[in-house]
Amino acid sequence: MKVGDTAVRSLTVSGRMILEFxxxxxxxxxxxxxEDFARQSRFGRRIAHGMIAASLISxxxxxxxxxxxxxxxxxxxxxxxxxxIGDTIKATVRTLSxxxxxxxxxxxTVCTNQRDEVVLKGEATVLFPSSS
Numbered sequence: 001m002k003v004g005d006t007a008v009r010s011l012t013v014s015g016r017m018i019l020e021f022x023x024x025x026x027x028x029x030x031x032x033x034x035e036d037f038a039r040q041s042r043f044g045r046r047i048a049h050g051m052i053a054a055s056l057i058s059x060x061x062x063x064x065x066x067x068x069x070x071x072x073x074x075x076x077x078x079x080x081x082x083x084x085i086g087d088t089i090k091a092t093v094r095t096l097s098x099x100x101x102x103x104x105x106x107x108x109t110v111c112t113n114q115r116d117e118v119v120l121k122g123e124a125t126v127l128f129p130s131s132s
Contacts, residue, residue: 001105001128003095007065009056010090013048013083021049048083053111053120056091065093066105066128073104074125081119088114096123103128 022028027049030037038046054077061070083089094108104127111120 001066001095001098003097005065006092006094007060008090008092009060009064010088011056012088013052013085015046015085017052018046018048018085021052025049025051027051043082043084046085048085048087050077050079050083050120053083053089053091056089056111057093057109057120057122057124060091060093061107061124061126065095065107066126069129071127072124073127074123075109076122076124077109078121079119080121081113081117083113083119087119089119093124103130 018032022033031041031043031047032049033046035046038044057075058072061072062068089111091109091111096106096108098105104125107124107126109122109124110118113119
């Protein structure tokens with residue numbers, strides 16, 4: 001792994017995914033689950049849990065960059081725009097720095113939708129396997 005390395009994963013958010021995520025974590029906010037409630041919101045329709053997009057970042061870190069065996073130390077997140085059912089989210093992780101003499105990296109983390117609009121951004125600090 002070196003500064004500038006980048007990895008990307010994407011997924012299309014479905015209504016079923018939102019329902020399963022709500023069941024898994026217990027977040028049953030009606031903005032995610034109730035079309036009538038959501039229609040009255042500023043978004044006008046149901047939105048996905050922001051952590052679904054954030055979880056895609058985790059998938060990149062754990063599978064691709066730095067990869068298997070990586071451990072989160074820290075993650076900042078700024079939720080910039082809503083994610084709707086049917087949106088295709090692309091999570092991009094880029095190595096910003098590697099701590100001298102330590103297996104610790106700082107990563108830029110950005111999620112965009114199919115229109116290339118940023119929906120989430122932040123930075124992660126990870127402990128990576130020395131073989132990365």
